[in-house]
Amino acid sequence: MSGWVTVAGLGPGSDALVTPEVSAALAEATDIVGYIPYVARVAARPGLRLHASDNRVEVERARHALELAAAGARVVIVSSGDPGVFAMAAALFEALEAAPEHQQLDIRVLPGITAMLAAAARAGAPLGHDFCAINLSDNLKPWALIEARLRAAAQADFAMAFYNPRSRSRPEGFARVLELLREACGGERLITFARAVSTPEEQLVTVTLAEATPEMADMRTVVLVGNSATRRVGRWVYTPRSA
Amino acid sequence: MSGWVTVAGLGPGSDALVTPEVSAALAEATDIVGYIPYVARVAARPGLRLHASDNRVEVERARHALELAAAGARVVIVSSGDPGVFAMAAALFEALEAAPEHQQLDIRVLPGITAMLAAAARAGAPLGHDFCAINLSDNLKPWALIEARLRAAAQADFAMAFYNPRSRSRPEGFARVLELLREACGGERLITFARAVSTPEEQLVTVTLAEATPEMADMRTVVLVGNSATRRVGRWVYTPRSA
Structure with a gap:
């Protein structure tokens, strides 16, 4: 069991604005979690599970990511722009605050080009x-x-x-x-x-x-x-x- | 003569945080202009001219870049972080304001991960x-x-x-x-x-x-x-x- 959660910024839209660090995380992931249009930006491949959810369920989505990682999955939560600017990073830490049992998980935030x-x-x-x-x-x-x-x-x-x-x-x-x-x-x-x-x-x-x-x-x-x-x-x- | 000037953000330090868009601009450049430590981050290659200058000469550096481009060079002004956040983009437009003869040049600003x-x-x-x-x-x-x-x-x-x-x-x-x-x-x-x-x-x-x-x-x-x-x-x- 070596699951992790990474919140990654996909930038504003163009693939030319996705950092190599984020591309590498996506390549290692077993599970992608995020708002429908952002998950749609990730290329499908065999064995990669896509979990797309609607807007306004950010904390539930983050909790789901934590649970998947606790069970051993390598999870990328995709965010548009930069995850720390009005995006998924704060929601992840809100979920983590409510679920202290996950605080020892391997968690990373990867910056992106914000809008x-x-x-x-x-x-x-x-x-x-x-x-x-x-x-x-x-x-x-x-x-x-x-x-x-x-x-x-x-x-x-x-x-x-x-x-x-x-x-x-x-x-x-x-x-x-x-x-x-x-x-x-x-x-x-x-x-x-x-x-x-x-x-x-x-x-x-x-x-x-x-x-x-x-x-x-x-x-x-x-x-x-x-x-x-x-x-x-x-x-x-x-x-x-x-x- | 098809010179251009691109101000590019190299991000905070790691190559894993340099966008593909910026890497592509560096690969097409004939001239790199910037503050000494940032120019040092660009890999040398045959035919690539490096113009490293000291701190606090931002507008002079930008003017130099405009003159090189007007003479046909493909110039990347390298900036740490994002060029638009306390970095070289504003200095470039200050230089452009003082040199209206260069306002028709092909100029681009490429965002980066700011510190x-x-x-x-x-x-x-x-x-x-x-x-x-x-x-x-x-x-x-x-x-x-x-x-x-x-x-x-x-x-x-x-x-x-x-x-x-x-x-x-x-x-x-x-x-x-x-x-x-x-x-x-x-x-x-x-x-x-x-x-x-x-x-x-x-x-x-x-x-x-x-x-x-x-x-x-x-x-x-x-x-x-x-x-x-x-x-x-x-x-x-x-x-x-x-x-």
């Missing part, structure tokens, strides 16, 4: 200086906390990256975010909508906050907002290192 | 919820701005990642940061010092802010501070998704 950094690279360097990353979904936290963080970020002049900008359960939330940002940062601030970066469906657009509308984002979009010094140079957007 | 996410993966998931990244170097910005961002981050209960925690020119700065954080977050807050992650010199330690001392960080260390909900589970540190 905001893939998007920033495509746009230029909009996160080129101090920045923050905020999950705009209020599935697991109160909306007031999201607004408080947005205000603090604007006041401190951080560049910002938003994950999950438009949730199905609260479609009006992102309109409120844009409104708050326009008040706090002014209408000229640059905002980039990056959808499905590194996939065939990739779309990237940069506008001002005055021009931005909620419909520019969907669940596959990561949103980047510049700080007060962020500007265009040619077809690029960047934040100077001195800002 | 804070490699460090977070080793520690567990300390950046598992909303977080910010702050460059603690005051080479290019006023110290007062660093303190304002630290206070805002603490007030908004962001987890935090710090790059360049200890500069040679202001060794007392990081002591002040720890003091400010202890006042704003209390002594029990968890802080992780991650040095040279994914290299043979890797060292990782998590303590409370009360236990933290400035000497725990050097220029190869990235520092992660939890938010108010960050906690230990077994040998791991994580921030729950609901915080």
Whole structure:
């Protein structure tokens, strides 16, 4: 019995952004656990068991992975992007906290290219200086906390990256975010909508906050907002290192 | 003449964390430009010209890369980590802003595994919820701005990642940061010092802010501070998704 659990980041979509470390873990696995579209990215091979589950069952999925490993399986939990950024790593440790009998298991977290950094690279360097990353979904936290963080970020002049900008359960939330940002940062601030970066469906657009509308984002979009010094140079957007 | 410039992230140290996209760019390059230790990570081969330069000449280095590409070279500017996070991408666009004649060049930014996410993966998931990244170097910005961002981050209960925690020119700065954080977050807050992650010199330690001392960080260390909900589970540190 030498089971293990590895949480691996598959990056934003393209295989060219999957690290060799992650590819090696996938090649050694007996079991792949994850959200349906991420499991679908792993090539099938004889003897590899695929356990695809729906969204919003992250802790149950992590518990399942721990149980498989405890029984001797070599399990990779696949995550999009980086597992530590609004993805499966935190859910795994929540499951581990509730199941101390598994704490001696061989557990590893393998980093990946997270969506905001893939998007920033495509746009230029909009996160080129101090920045923050905020999950705009209020599935697991109160909306007031999201607004408080947005205000603090604007006041401190951080560049910002938003994950999950438009949730199905609260479609009006992102309109409120844009409104708050326009008040706090002014209408000229640059905002980039990056959808499905590194996939065939990739779309990237940069506008001002005055021009931005909620419909520019969907669940596959990561949103980047510049700080007060962020500007265009040619077809690029960047934040100077001195800002 | 079909020169190009690509800014590529080599990740934190291990070749297993270099993306296939970056490896392909290095294989096609005629010229490698970068800070001495990063250029040293690129395997030499016949016909590949290496242009290693010292620290703090980022814009001059970028201008050199643009000039080489304008003359037909295929240039990779190598960056540690991710080029868009406190690294060479912003410097390239600064150079491009000053040299509009190069704005039609073929320019690409290739993301990499940035130090804070490699460090977070080793520690567990300390950046598992909303977080910010702050460059603690005051080479290019006023110290007062660093303190304002630290206070805002603490007030908004962001987890935090710090790059360049200890500069040679202001060794007392990081002591002040720890003091400010202890006042704003209390002594029990968890802080992780991650040095040279994914290299043979890797060292990782998590303590409370009360236990933290400035000497725990050097220029190869990235520092992660939890938010108010960050906690230990077994040998791991994580921030729950609901915080």
